[in-house]
Amino acid sequence: INADAVVIATGHSARDVYEELHKAGIKLEPKGFAAGFRIEHPQKVINKIQYGTDWGGNAYSGKKRTDDANKAYFSDISREGSKGDDDANLSSNHVGRLPVSSYRLATDKAFDGESNRGAYSFCMCPGGQIVPASTSPGEVCVNGMSFSKRDSLWANAALVVTVAPDDPVLAPYRETHGVLAGIEFQRDMERKAAIMGGGNFTVPVQRLTDFVRGISSTTAPPSSYRLGVKPSPCHEIYPEPMVKSLQDAVMDKFEKQMPGFLCDDALLHAVETRTSSPVRICRDRDSLEAIGIQRLYPCGEGAGFAGGIVSAAVDGLVVADAVLENFAHEEGMVVAESQKKRVKAVGFEY
Numbered sequence: 001i002n003a004d005a006v007v008i009a010t011g012h013s014a015r016d017v018y019e020e021l022h023k024a025g026i027k028l029e030p031k032g033f034a035a036g037f038r039i040e041h042p043q044k045v046i047n048k049i050q051y052g053t054d055w056g057g058n059a060y061s062g063k064k065r066t067d068d069a070n071k072a073y074f075s076d077i078s079r080e081g082s083k084g085d086d087d088a089n090l091s092s093n094h095v096g097r098l099p100v101s102s103y104r105l106a107t108d109k110a111f112d113g114e115s116n117r118g119a120y121s122f123c124m125c126p127g128g129q130i131v132p133a134s135t136s137p138g139e140v141c142v143n144g145m146s147f148s149k150r151d152s153l154w155a156n157a158a159l160v161v162t163v164a165p166d167d168p169v170l171a172p173y174r175e176t177h178g179v180l181a182g183i184e185f186q187r188d189m190e191r192k193a194a195i196m197g198g199g200n201f202t203v204p205v206q207r208l209t210d211f212v213r214g215i216s217s218t219t220a221p222p223s224s225y226r227l228g229v230k231p232s233p234c235h236e237i238y239p240e241p242m243v244k245s246l247q248d249a250v251m252d253k254f255e256k257q258m259p260g261f262l263c264d265d266a267l268l269h270a271v272e273t274r275t276s277s278p279v280r281i282c283r284d285r286d287s288l289e290a291i292g293i294q295r296l297y298p299c300g301e302g303a304g305f306a307g308g309i310v311s312a313a314v315d316g317l318v319v320a321d322a323v324l325e326n327f328a329h330e331e332g333m334v335v336a337e338s339q340k341k342r343v344k345a346v347g348f349e350y
Contacts, residue, residue, distance in 0.1 A: 021290075035238070128147060133274060207220065279304060
């Protein structure tokens with residue numbers, strides 16, 4: 001690319017870009033990331049957990065099929081609760097509509113057998129769908145989305161555990177891939193998922209109740225993933241410390257925060273590995289140019305300086321200011337003090 005300056009602002013899965021930069025001698029460094037699964041519940045179950053039996057039936061999406069299923073679910077709960085109790089009246093008399101519910105879960109005390117890890121939900125999508133995010137036929141990776149009206153029958157979220165740059169689970173990958181160990185780890189997990197699924201982007205799935213017990217699922221509830229699912233021993237994909245920490249988080253933390261979260265209808269989909277970039281393209285703190293080449297400006301999530309849409313956009317503004325400032329210096333122009341302050345303030349750690 002012939003240009004006075006190039007801003008490199010790829011997504012966090014641009015693995016070929018990282019490899020080419022590494023070959024070109026541009027400095028990279030490992031950074032922490034998280035990996036795990038995409039979990040899916042019926043939306044009505046999340047409505048019950050978050051709103052309770054009294055208000056859950058008022059969750060409204062505007063789609064008849066979804067709203068009818070939600071009302072029928074809470075009507076059944078009401079009938080079951082009133083059996084043998086003439087005074088019981090559990091049906092909701094509330095008038096009004098509530099948005100379909102969402103959730104957020106997190107702990108920094110998910111025990112992996114030796115120490116604590118972070119575990120959390122990520123990118124929670126109410127009324128949504130699980131979608132493929134694979135970039136190679138021999139790998140399986142999933143993501144999630146919500147429809148604009150949040151009106152599907154399902155709710156999904158990433159359920160992941162943290163992996164530190166010096167994490168012992170990366171040791172075998174560091175020996176052969178060095179700074180790109182995290183990328184190779186992601187690939188390896190995605191290959192295992194593809195093999196377990198049997199090909200054609202079929203996703204291995206496991207009931208959450210089976211996952212915490214460490215047994216393979218032989219059946220599975222319906223899933224929103226459209227390319228097919230296969231009941232599998234998903235707990236065998238990741239290294240044991242990661243599996244143990246996620247099991248501990250679900251049983252000892254998340255189920256206490258959201259009673260009913262751990263249920264037979266909760267279905268894990270393997271794997272979700274691409275929560276953020278496992279490497280950072282190093283840049284000079286003053287000029288924001290890549291270390292190893294001038295006039296190349298790493299930016300955003302793929303460069304390792306952001307952790308989502310908003311922070312990536314902010315980093316884009318900061319890099320744009322840096323480019324203009326560097327050009328201005330060459331032309332002998334004066335740079336506004338406000339621009340300088342914004343450039344110096346950059347430094348996201350994700």
